[in-house]
């Protein structure tokens with residue numbers, strides 16, 4: 262029913278009037294999606310290489326995912342963690358199958374997963390200090406990291422644009438340069454409980470940990486009895502062509518934070534904790550009302566089903582290689598504009614010489630949605646089931662935009 266006899270306000274007007282202004286949004290109202298494409302309220306279609314920031318891993322409205330969510334919505338949606346539900350048990354089993362012996366806790370977002378990891382570091386530190394609290398609690402993180410907007414996540418995110426205005430932050434965080442193993446080693450002291458990094462920095466501009474660095478951190482953590490905590494919120498769940506990005510380096514962390522791609526668009530986060538540390542959490546010392554609902558778990562199980570059935574990890578590895586080669590060739594043809602192409606699989610960043618906002622807008626005009634990241638980077642995050650034709654289309658649009666801009 263119309264609420265006004267005159268003209269109903271446009272979505273843009275409603276946002277202007279009522280939605281908090283904490284985002285600089287693109288002037289686009291999206292109303293529908295199918296596969297890699299989305300459509301705006303004027304009926305214009307776009308190739309969506311944002312995937313809702315690495316979330317819609319199967320593209321939009323994959324039929325298997327839709328059927329699973331619809332079925333579960335009609336059966337049982339939420340019961341809280343006061344009771345068991347079959348989906349949560351099965352999803353935990355399958356994540357343990359990917360991560361290794363250990364246990365899983367479900368939550369609702371990347372920041373909440375990371376809070377769990379930071380609380381785990383505190384519990385480990387207390388155990389290390391013979392049960393005394395407040396003696397061993399420090400966490401060493403990387404400069405340029407992004408771990409979320411909560412107080413713990415923000416405190417682990419040493420960027421003025423994230424932290425400014427919100428101090429005092431949580432104490433006990435120290436920072437070294439990514440891939441500077443000596444720098445991390447120098448910061449370790451008796452008060453250090455954990456090292457916490459993104460396997461591939463996402464918001465910071467697609468900056469990967471080198472395999473040598475990850476292996477070095479693993480050794481350092483084992484020698485000094487520190488937990489190695491990996492934030493795989495953006496790079497995990499198949500985005501790089503392995504279920505977890507750290508698998509490329511052959512390391513095993515002590516705990517993992519996941520979220521974005523896990524639910525294929527439904528909000529769900531998780532932490533996995535390796536067997537020796539999984540019982541640091543005990544009844545009563547951590548929890549969340551919405552974590553691991555039947556509906557969220559059905560969505561995530563549908564993502565894992567499709568990853569397997571459509572052999573998407575292999576598809577990401579095979580199809581991303583020629584695409585990345587084309588992107589690198591394109592960058593090489595425009596050396597004054599594009600300084601570097603970084604990333605793996607479908608987590609790719611093009612580093613520009615200047616603020617790429619005009620390039621993002623030009624790409625959008627030509628029908629390609631991409632996401633900005635720190636350090637003048639444009640991120641390309643297609644769904645894991647993107648087709649070769651769609652990858653080729655993205656290159657053609659990029660070529661046209663780079664060729665057109667002066």
Ligand SMILES: *Cc1c(COP(=O)(O)O)cnc(C)c1O
Pocket residue numbers: 369370371372373375407408409410459463464492493494495496520521
């Ligand atoms: C997005 C992101 C987060 C925060 O996730 P939210 O779901 O937005 O809270 C944390 N870490 C990394 C690496 C991310 O990409």
